[in-house]
Amino acid sequence: MSQITKLQFDVIVVGAGGAGLRAAIAAREAGKKTAILSKSLFGKAHTVMAEGGIAASMGNVNSNDNWKVHFCDTMRGGKFLNHYRMAELHAKEAPDRVWELEAWGALFDRTPDGKISQRNFGGHEYPRLAHVGDRTGLEMIRTLQQRVVALQQQDKAEFGDYDAMIQVFAETSVSHVFVSGEGADRKVSGAFAYARGTGDFIVFEAPSVILATGGIGKSFKVTSNSWEYTGDGHSMALISGGSLVNMEFVQFHPTGMVWPLSVKGILVTESVRGDGGVLTNSEGRRFMFDYIPDVFKAQYAKTEEEADRWYTDPDNNKRPPELLPRDEVARAINTEVKAGRGSPHGGVFLDVSKRLPADVIRAKLPSMWHQFKELADVDITLEPMEVGPTCHYVMGGIEVDPDTQQAVGVKGLYAAGESSGGMHGSNRLGGNSLSDLLVFGKRAGDAAAEYASAAGPVTLSDAEIAAAETAAMAPFSNAGGENPYAIQQELQQMMNDYVGIIRTEDELKQALVEIEKFKERAARVGVKGTRQYNPAWHIALDLPHQLVVSECIARAALGREESRGGHTRDDFAKMSPEWRQVNLICYAEGTGVRVEKQALPTIPQELVSLFDSSELSKYMTQAELDSIAQGTA
């Protein structure tokens, strides 16, 4: 066995996207020696793909906005399945997190009085998204990256070494999280990683590990997610003794590119609709007016005239139905295409060219303009785009304590960002993701630092390390085995076919059968060549993670017999107030997973009273409504 480097840290952050970097900054500012482990280069994380903005009720554009309105929008968007406490913390703390970015050098677009400009977005009552054109995610990741560098410069001045207190390990993947103890004593002791470039192994001994590994989209064929989104964090949390909550809720963004095939799935930002873009079918009809569900009838325009007036006079008109929450729009597009009213390449038309002058389009949506021009040869100032749903985000995730983000069941293990669950309920509003990363990234970093102080240093045994190394090397002993690329591609196709945007019991059961077959094949996966930057090996190590997560999604989707947000069952088309009281929790068991029901926490009186009782009645059971009424009486 080759030599393995062993390093000691207080806090290990797995993932260098928005949540991971924000957590690392918090841990370092709390005085803890922190490592950031990134699968990609520093600053390339999937956060760069976020386009629209960061939702925070700063009230810069409409002073009526405040955290309560943001909280209500978030709960409404999530169909009241959100963990109320996370939604509350998120709404309250998001403005501070955005202002902090500005103090670290972020340059948001401005209002005329010099404040951060905010834009409209689906599901948000007021203009709320701090943004920079349509490249807000890039601005955020760069700002956080530069904040890490600023801290390193301080450390260089103080200790003579940039890496003294916060060190970035780029292109370093974690394959295993070490835990020790059982039951209530179960706690983290470090992580096992491989440097992608050299293939060398590094062992990190640390009392706190923060999983900020993003989502699971790479288990679906049509996705806006990059290769990194394999659900490895989810899977490692499960294997370590943690649990996943509500994994059935997968957001299909309504507008992904559909043509050419090579870019199918790449995101078309919601800002296109926020800035005036409309959806039409092959008959030229603005079909979204036909799909406004009862729960949203009060908030959306009924006629095209009113919808068009809203762009200039939002206070006196209702918003266009193109800005309904993402799940509604995605389903509507899906239905139109299935009914034969789709565009030539199987999407619908999204047109901004007839709505805005060309120079305004180029100024407001610069990267969309480039994206279509360079990838599809379409000039969006002259012609409509073709768009269709694409797997974008998983609302479910690692079950955590809402205040500390500590994973339920494992001390010292934290999760933040997309890899954690609960915050967004059954459907996430656009813009709430970036703010989620910041708010809960910081909370996770703070809590992990505090826990690390209490827990003290940890050490790993040679046997533990050797076991992790053996597991990581396994695919090499199988040269001539199954091709990892083939398994991954077939898994993606299967998940798209059976666990996609519309689900049925039969197909979900079929998916579970298929997953068992994939597991057998994955056990035989083989790679050839050396360990230096060998993508086949990397995929081989990711496959088991993808399979665990896929199984959780399929099992939870089979379990939830209703349709809500990012989970649509053809055989249970209605939203059920009884199911709103239920979380589905996924645990590792044997070679697979099991799913259990868990009661949702009750929303406290001061928060539930922010809603109209008529609105609550659309979501809640009579018993719940009665007890709320008694509380306020």
Add this chain to the structure above:
Amino acid sequence: MSSVTTPVSTDGQPPKRKRAEIGVKTLRTDRYWVQPLVTFIALMLFVIYSTWRAFMNADYFYEPLISPFYSPCLSTACPPGSSFWTPLDLPVAFSPALLILIFPLGFRLTCYYYRKSYYRAFWQSPPACAVAEPHGKYTGETRFPLIFQNAHRYFFYAGLAFNALLTYDAIIAFRNHEGQWGHASVGTLVLILNAAFLWFYSLSCHSCRHAIGGRLKNFSKHPARYKMWTWVSKLNGNHMRYAWISMVFVAFTDFYVYLVASGKITNFYFF
């Protein structure tokens, strides 16, 4: 240790890595050499023409037209009426153009656009993007003499003075050969256009853009300069175009005056 990309290697040292051994100086398959070649030929033609004219020391003035190569005519050798200047007592054989051309040529020589074009076309540093240059050593503009490129702004200021003079020359060209005002000829038009193109070239200059507002940190505190900066920035986007147009036209203007002064053509008067 380079901690950012490569944390550690098995022996605790960063791995020894080299650039890809590719061998050929470029793998470009397009005709990347066309652009520098065209630039080379065009600039050489200008240099040859202007050298020929500068040393000619004749046929640069025909009342009221004066060649831009020779204005302001500073030598006592200049024909009467060609200069409003107090003449310098220079040897008759010394071409007054040599005194003048230093400044406009210096302006062009230190110009950010021309620097790009002659570094590429003449010095091949680099001949084209991703094509290896033939030099063993490169220090850019960090040392003598190229460090003097940083004085571009002073040539810009001088260029402004020359623009003013050439504009004056164009205005006094609204006279006939006998010196009466209110007349205009083809020569007048040529001089006017020449002055206009030179203004466009000067005002679109990067140093001008910097001086007018580029050096400010807060545009909002200087609204007038910001406005001017946005105009100059627009011009600046076309700096290369103005550089070529004005250069070709200044040579043409000189050539026109030469033709008239040497009697090869008659300066046609519109009125």
Add this chain to the structure above:
Amino acid sequence: MTYTANFRVWRGIGGEGELQDYTVEVNEGEVVLDVIHRIQATQEPDLGVRWNCKAGKCGSCSAEINGKPRLMCMTRMNTFEEGAPVTVTPMRTFPVIRDLVTDVSFNYEKGRQVPAFSPPKDLKPGDFRMQQKDVERSQEFRKCIECFLCTNTCHAVRDHEENVKFFAGPRVLMRTAELDMHPLDTLDRRRMAQDELGLGYCNITKCCTEVCPEHIHITDNALIPLKERVADLKYDPLRWLGNKIRVRGKDD
């Protein structure tokens, strides 16, 4: 619409290697990265290539295609003649890790030398006020996706490896310009730009701008203005005198 293409891909570890030939299927609408991925999935599973978003937003898949520095994900196959060989090599300026993957840590190390944004000490988060026109210049530079194609293409280091000690490359110099133009930054990085980051090595031949996939006007809007700012400080006797006798305040 499907045809067979001839690809020549540079393969090797740590710098030693050679071009290898592949015949591979190409479908309508594909980009070079799709074809590289097909080679990987069907012929050479250990072919090293770095990529993430496949939409031109992350700047990971930088390489040289037929000798031109480009993002593989933004190079459409229909820009090549069917049948003509397509050559893909790693970026030349950076050391090779494996195949098309290069070690770009140089850029991060140089970037770390540039002192971070420093707002006025008494300015609290939330109290920042900036006008759109004041942030626009720096915003253009913040579009940078750090693909490092600019630095790769710059002959100052590409053709002169010894200059990596003295020259930080266009990306890092543009970052310096970005901070220098930030309306609320309080530091002066001009001397550093010239003396430590090697701005003087730039001879404004504009290849950085030519290859920038984000179409940032690196030369005209960042490097030349930075050169002019350095000239204000170091090469302009009149301004030096003006500053000495305080004819002009620090209004700039």
